[in-house]
Amino acid sequence: MSATQLAAASNAAVYASMVTLTFAMVSFAISFASGRRRVAVVAPVPHQMNSSGSTAVLTRSAGGTPTNDQTGIRSANIGMSLTWLGFVVLLAGVVLRGVWAGRVPWGNMYEFSITSALGILGVFLLISLRRDVRWLGLFIVIPALLTLGLAVTVLYTEAAQLVPALKSYWLIIHVSAAIICAGAFTLAASTAGLALVQSRAERRGKSGLARVPSAEKLRTLTYRVLAFAFPLWTFAVVAGAIWAENAWGRYWGWDPKETWAFITWVIYAAYLHARSTVGWRGDRASWVAIAGWAAFIINYFGVNIFINSLHSYSGV
Amino acid sequence: MSKQELILPPMGALGFVRYTWRQLTSMKTALILLFLLAIASVPGSIFPQRGNNPLRVNEWIADSPVSGPIFDALGFFDVYSSPWFAAVYLLLFISLIGCVLPRTKVHWRAMFAPPPPAPRNLLRLPESMSFEASASADEVLARGRKYLSDKRWRLLVAENSVAAEKGYLRETGNLLFHFSLILILVAIALGGLLGWKGNVIVRTGQGFSNTLTQYDAWGGGRFTGASRLSPFSFTLDKFNVEFERSEAQRGAPKLFEADVTYRRVPGADAENVRIEVNTPLEIDGAKVFLVGHGYAPHFVVRDAGGEITFDDNVVFLPQDGNFTSTGVVKIPDSDPQLGFQGIFVPTAASNNLRGPISIFPGPDDPAVFMSAWRGDMGLDSGAPQSVYRLDTAAMEQIGIVALRQGQTWTLPDGSGSIAFTGFERWASFQIAFDPGKEIALLGAVLAITGLLLTLFIRRRRVWITATTNTEGVTVVNLAGLARIESADLPGELQLLCSVVSDLPDTASARSTDEMREQK
Numbered sequence: 001m002s003a004t005q006l007a008a009a010s011n012a013a014v015y016a017s018m019v020t021l022t023f024a025m026v027s028f029a030i031s032f033a034s035g036r037r038r039v040a041v042v043a044p045v046p047h048q049m050n051s052s053g054s055t056a057v058l059t060r061s062a063g064g065t066p067t068n069d070q071t072g073i074r075s076a077n078i079g080m081s082l083t084w085l086g087f088v089v090l091l092a093g094v095v096l097r098g099v100w101a102g103r104v105p106w107g108n109m110y111e112f113s114i115t116s117a118l119g120i121l122g123v124f125l126l127i128s129l130r131r132d133v134r135w136l137g138l139f140i141v142i143p144a145l146l147t148l149g150l151a152v153t154v155l156y157t158e159a160a161q162l163v164p165a166l167k168s169y170w171l172i173i174h175v176s177a178a179i180i181c182a183g184a185f186t187l188a189a190s191t192a193g194l195a196l197v198q199s200r201a202e203r204r205g206k207s208g209l210a211r212v213p214s215a216e217k218l219r220t221l222t223y224r225v226l227a228f229a230f231p232l233w234t235f236a237v238v239a240g241a242i243w244a245e246n247a248w249g250r251y252w253g254w255d256p257k258e259t260w261a262f263i264t265w266v267i268y269a270a271y272l273h274a275r276s277t278v279g280w281r282g283d284r285a286s287w288v289a290i291a292g293w294a295a296f297i298i299n300y301f302g303v304n305i306f307i308n309s310l311h312s313y314s315g316v
Numbered sequence: 317m318s319k320q321e322l323i324l325p326p327m328g329a330l331g332f333v334r335y336t337w338r339q340l341t342s343m344k345t346a347l348i349l350l351f352l353l354a355i356a357s358v359p360g361s362i363f364p365q366r367g368n369n370p371l372r373v374n375e376w377i378a379d380s381p382v383s384g385p386i387f388d389a390l391g392f393f394d395v396y397s398s399p400w401f402a403a404v405y406l407l408l409f410i411s412l413i414g415c416v417l418p419r420t421k422v423h424w425r426a427m428f429a430p431p432p433p434a435p436r437n438l439l440r441l442p443e444s445m446s447f448e449a450s451a452s453a454d455e456v457l458a459r460g461r462k463y464l465s466d467k468r469w470r471l472l473v474a475e476n477s478v479a480a481e482k483g484y485l486r487e488t489g490n491l492l493f494h495f496s497l498i499l500i501l502v503a504i505a506l507g508g509l510l511g512w513k514g515n516v517i518v519r520t521g522q523g524f525s526n527t528l529t530q531y532d533a534w535g536g537g538r539f540t541g542a543s544r545l546s547p548f549s550f551t552l553d554k555f556n557v558e559f560e561r562s563e564a565q566r567g568a569p570k571l572f573e574a575d576v577t578y579r580r581v582p583g584a585d586a587e588n589v590r591i592e593v594n595t596p597l598e599i600d601g602a603k604v605f606l607v608g609h610g611y612a613p614h615f616v617v618r619d620a621g622g623e624i625t626f627d628d629n630v631v632f633l634p635q636d637g638n639f640t641s642t643g644v645v646k647i648p649d650s651d652p653q654l655g656f657q658g659i660f661v662p663t664a665a666s667n668n669l670r671g672p673i674s675i676f677p678g679p680d681d682p683a684v685f686m687s688a689w690r691g692d693m694g695l696d697s698g699a700p701q702s703v704y705r706l707d708t709a710a711m712e713q714i715g716i717v718a719l720r721q722g723q724t725w726t727l728p729d730g731s732g733s734i735a736f737t738g739f740e741r742w743a744s745f746q747i748a749f750d751p752g753k754e755i756a757l758l759g760a761v762l763a764i765t766g767l768l769l770t771l772f773i774r775r776r777r778v779w780i781t782a783t784t785n786t787e788g789v790t791v792v793n794l795a796g797l798a799r800i801e802s803a804d805l806p807g808e809l810q811l812l813c814s815v816v817s818d819l820p821d822t823a824s825a826r827s828t829d830e831m832r833e834q835k
Contacts, residue, residue, distance in 0.1 A: 160565035249605035256361035
């Protein structure tokens with residue numbers, strides 16, 4: 001294939017995966033909405049409302065309309081299949097981009113963004129192999145689609161050679177770790193946000209979002225994901241420091257990118273401490289997890305575009 | 317509740333110290349300090365920092381004469397060396413030490429202590445099971461003991477029970493992580509006290525020797541003397557640079573590399589080496605990094621009588637990605653003093669509408685825009701002057717002109733001429749010595765190891781009791797407890813169940829959940 005054909009194929013794959021993911025999003029949304037309706041139907045039954053805890057939810061779903069339930073499960077399954085398809089097509093797009101550029105496809109913000117979307121979907125699909133997280137699909141596909149949308153509209157850059165500062169094997173080590181963290185942080189922010197919604201509903205004695213696990217289960221999942229991501233993020237920062245030492249002569253220089261990586265690290269460290277502090281375990285810890293993700297996003301978009309940093313490789 | 321007044325004993329000085337210490341080392345304080353650390357770091361990414369960009373700091377303060385000095389006094393331009401930032405991280409580290417030391421003591425004791433004995437009613441624990449075994453109680457316990465000790469559990473064996481605990485490495489990892497952070501802080505301090513860092517601009521064909529006077533900027537720690545600089549020297553033989561010419565990312569650098577000849581000590585054999593962005597040159601622990609480059613146009617200045625008063629290359633500093641560069645030429649010995657402000661553009665814009673701005677970083681169409689000044693350039697005041705700036709306060713402008721390579725400009729007032737005869741490249745190097753960096757790396761590696769241990773190892777206990785009931789049947793109770801909800805614990809118990817009952821499957825065993833449901 002010629003360079004032009006490779007470029008066209010890569011872009012086509014990215015667009016195709018966006019279409020696929022849009023359908024996945026619609027499927028997940030139908031599943032989500034059908035669950036809500038089911039709760040609405042059941043809600044007027046008063047004596048069942050008095051019982052609290054997970055048993056109450058079980059009783060109610062037994063009394064729900066079966067058609068809605070089946071629709072919900074079926075469309076969630078369709079959503080999962082479409083997410084897998086979108087992932088594979090996007091993977092092809094990213095690989096073709098790399099072949100076109102003749103290097104790892106992480107040379108500018110467009111390339112980093114499409115790979116991050118891949119990371120978000122990848123972490124989600126990996127977890128889906130081990131446990132049922134279909135209820136999370138909607139909250140994963142939406143950020144992935146937003147990332148891709150920004151990538152193709154605002155951040156799009158033609159492939160070019162790497163600038164000399166990026167010509168190092170540390171690019172592969174440092175950036176791949178950061179991309180996996182992007183996926184894990186996004187997923188954890190989604191589950192932390194859902195935990196807040198559920199916990200609010202639980203405090204008011206309502207059942208909360210249908211098919212979505214209890215606040216406590218969501219918090220445990222958030223913790224698991226962040227317990228995996230935090231050492232990896234530490235590694236990404238350390239790898240960046242080693243690279244910086246090699247390229248700029250110091251391992252830490254408080255460049256804005258480094259500063260925000262540090263802030264992200266400190267907030268997630270605070271999250272892990274909050275998990276074992278009385279009075280912080282619940283909603284507060286969820287907020288901290290969301291704050292960590294916000295710092296990560298500020299580092300990615302804010303620092304790359306608005307702040308003059310040594311890490312300005314955005315190509316925008 | 318009765319309205320009884322709570323009478324507290326007087327606290328006393330020692331009590332107050334103890335109280336403060338307890339507060340400082342509590343987890344909540346640590347949390348708050350972590351948030352403070354995150355927030356305190358933010359201004360450093362918004363305000364320009366002296367350590368990274370002193371010129372922009374000066375511009376910032378000059379642009380806002382009211383708020384600039386206030387922010388400066390508050391340390392917003394030196395956030396990471398400001399007292400309030402130091403206060404936050406020092407308090408955090410004190411809190412950390414105060415938390416970790418007692419925990420180390422507790423953990424040390426726990427490592428040599430046997431696990432706690434089996435609670436009286438095992439079946440009350442959240443993970444438990446009860447079943448009947450065909451083997452005798454002693455046999456069951458012996459099997460359990462062997463299995464657990466083979467799997468390296470810590471054991472406490474009693475008459476008809478076995479208690480076991482595993483996962484001590486979790487706390488070991490936790491402590492290792494926190495001690496590693498202290499190690500990293502020590503390494504940073506060491507680098508700050510003993511290390512040094514300097515910047516120098518070297519023109520092609522010129523040399524550099526590692527002494528303080530040769531640096532354009534140099535900073536060293538408290539215990540770094542100029543005498544400690546290793547006496548190496550190098551010459552910049554050639555500087556290669558290439559820029560992207562295709563439409564995509566036009567002008568982005570593709571390559572820059574400096575070919576240098578260096579000597580470790582004066583009189584040593586000369587060695588040739590190529591310094592690139594990601595490949596520094598290392599000499600005696602000091603590293604020479606290529607950090608930037610630019611142009612040094614060559615000028616010849618003559619006085620009214622045609623005598624050459626200046627004939628050299630002048631380093632111009634790049635102002636944008638296309639290397640629109642500025643610099644000055646000073647002729648202090650002429651009377652009155654003569655000075656030139658210049659803008660060098662490697663590729664001049666074809667239409668002059670955009671002014672003196674370069675449109676490509678490579679030297680496709682080099683030109684200089686010169687502005688000549690006459691008068692007193694203020695050298696006599698004794699204040700140190702930048703070689704990149706001309707103080708035109710007491711000078712008058714003679715004229716402005718654009719020159720292509722080879723062109724000469726005869727000054728309109730007849731005081732002489734200036735010719736733009738060519739250009740050279742220069743490279744800027746950062747030379748750094750940081751004796752703490754290996755220790756910092758060690759700290760980072762240990763920290764990650766500790767994190768992995770503490771986040772992935774689960775500390776858990778299991779108990780086995782086996783008794784023979786009145787009918788002569790062995791009743792076995794198993795229970796497990798994990799500090800943090802563990803998905804593996806039920807599986808571990810199932811495994812243990814099949815081992816002690818010596819059955820390939822555990823269909824006969826009923827977990828507590830099933831039993832509860834049947835009730």
